[in-house]
Amino acid sequence: MRAIHITKSGGPEVLKLKETPKPKLEKNQVLIKVKAAGINRSDIVTRKNMNTYGNGSTETIIPGLEVSGVITEIGDTVSDKKIGDEVCALVSSGGYAEYVAVESSHCLPIPAGISLTDAAAIPETVFTVWFNVFHLANLQPEEKLLIHGGTSGIGTMGLQMAKALGSQIYTTAGSDKKIDFLNKMNLGKAINYKKEAFEEVFKDEKIDVILDMVGGDYTQKNLEILNKKGRLININGMNSMEATINLRSIMSKNLVLTGSFLKPQSADVKTQIAKEVEKNIWPLFKSEKIHPVIYKKFPLEDAAEAHKLMESSEHIGKILLIMD
Ligand SMILES: NC(=O)c1ccc[n+]([C@@H]2O[C@H](COP(=O)([O-])OP(=O)(O)OC[C@H]3O[C@@H](n4cnc5c(N)ncnc54)[C@H](OP(=O)(O)O)[C@@H]3O)[C@@H](O)[C@H]2O)c1
16 A cells, blocks of 8 residues: 655655555454545654654654545454445544554544545544543533634634534634634634734633643633633643743632643543544534534645645645545
């Protein structure tokens, strides 16, 4: 099969297309003939830090955390899927390839109304938002949610999910073009953080939950605008992983500061998230309350171009690789 490999740490040019053996199936896995794969920010971090993975081994890595496609083989103990099923799936790595093996319980049916290709844009964002915003922070209908980076893959999906489930939504983005997009999609109160200070604009809103990927000096500002019993969840620190905070902000309002990485969660946790999103989020696709926002699709061999686009931060929503 053809697959994109990270050959060493570096820029997009280290992504190389190679002929590669098909993955071998474990008994609880299915083999997916991939139709499309989603690109995620984390793939770029993996590419830049490849040499720190694998204890100095010279093996290359096939990146890719989410795919859509058709099941072509099933493992000995798989009973919930069959050959020919169309699915989208969360994978631990290996998505930028024509075939990938994945635990059958991490595959979900293609949501009603979504094409097989576009479904590749769904798993990483929906799983991450569900686990952090709805599980860890326990966002309730009527509560107020702020998501920084509103036009990211995470932001475009998370804002739609929270709105559809009855929350009031707020967001930030880095250009007027991005704010126009968020306003056209009616995705809550959106501000250009390069022109206005979010901690000033939102200071009287009493936000209940904040999903943040910026970190650094956003952290104290986030704590200051949270409502009593508010929850701050970090899923990255793109400006800085380090923050100075005033503990008084937490103590005076009974705040909770939490966060997570999805990739290293156990297979059981991912299975549980899959069950919960199929029950709670999949119907929202069917009723057309949410849909993946796709910015651009590239052929597999142009993965380096797709990474360049993501690193430019010009995109709005998701970037996909298409296999044929
Ligand atoms: N912890 C987890 O399990 C988990 C899972 C999935 C994603 N994530 C994280 O969630 C974030 C969104 O992921 P994604 O795949 O949706 O990414 P994405 O589409 O590339 O979006 C990232 C956006 O963040 C904004 N941004 C803010 N500060 C930035 C900075 N210092 N450098 C670069 N961009 C900055 C940019 O938009 P503006 O123009 O508005 O600044 C950029 O478009 C990423 O940080 C990713 O690592 C974490």
